Amino acid sequence: MTATTTQQSTLQPRLIVADAGRAIAFYVEAFGAEEVSRYEGDDGKIVHAELRFGQVSFTLKDEEPGTPDVGPSDLAGSPVILELTVADADAVGTAMEKAGATVIYPIDDHPYGRVGRLRDPFGHVWMISQN
Incomplete structure (x- = not known):
């Protein structure tokens, strides 16, 4: 059996949420995300919005x-658990809580390592780990 090679070089999560406009506001506040596009x-x-912060990009x-x-x-x-590795997990966790996330761990x-899990207001679980 041979391994299959894909031609793609990125994997971009697409989050489906009950209120995308409110979710965008949450991610801007919690992560300092920038809204790149919205349709x-x-x-x-x-139907499509792209957010970016640092080297992280995702759509919703x-x-x-x-x-x-x-x-x-x-x-x-x-x-699905979205693992986000950051320089200061405590600061990101605090910002997420302030924006409305709930602590799971x-x-x-x-x-x-230094790590915890939070659920955003839209039901997505984020594992915040420190590099």
Whole structure:
């Protein structure tokens, strides 16, 4: 059996949220993200927005009930943990809490590093680790 090689060089998460406009405001406040682009449908729902902070880039969109594009609240949580490695995990965790995230596991020292988990107001789980 041979390994398959992909031609892609990046993987960009796309978060589906119940209120993309509010989510963008949260990520700007919590991470200092910059909104790179935003596209809205005729109904005013965000169909694509790109955010960037440092070297991190991700996209998001409004959920669409009745389609596969549903957020964590429709799935009883998210099966994905987004790991974000930063220089100061405590500062990022504090900023996330201030912006409305809830702590799942407090940021603390572990044998594998300084790390904690927080859930953003839209149901996505972030593991904040310190480099």
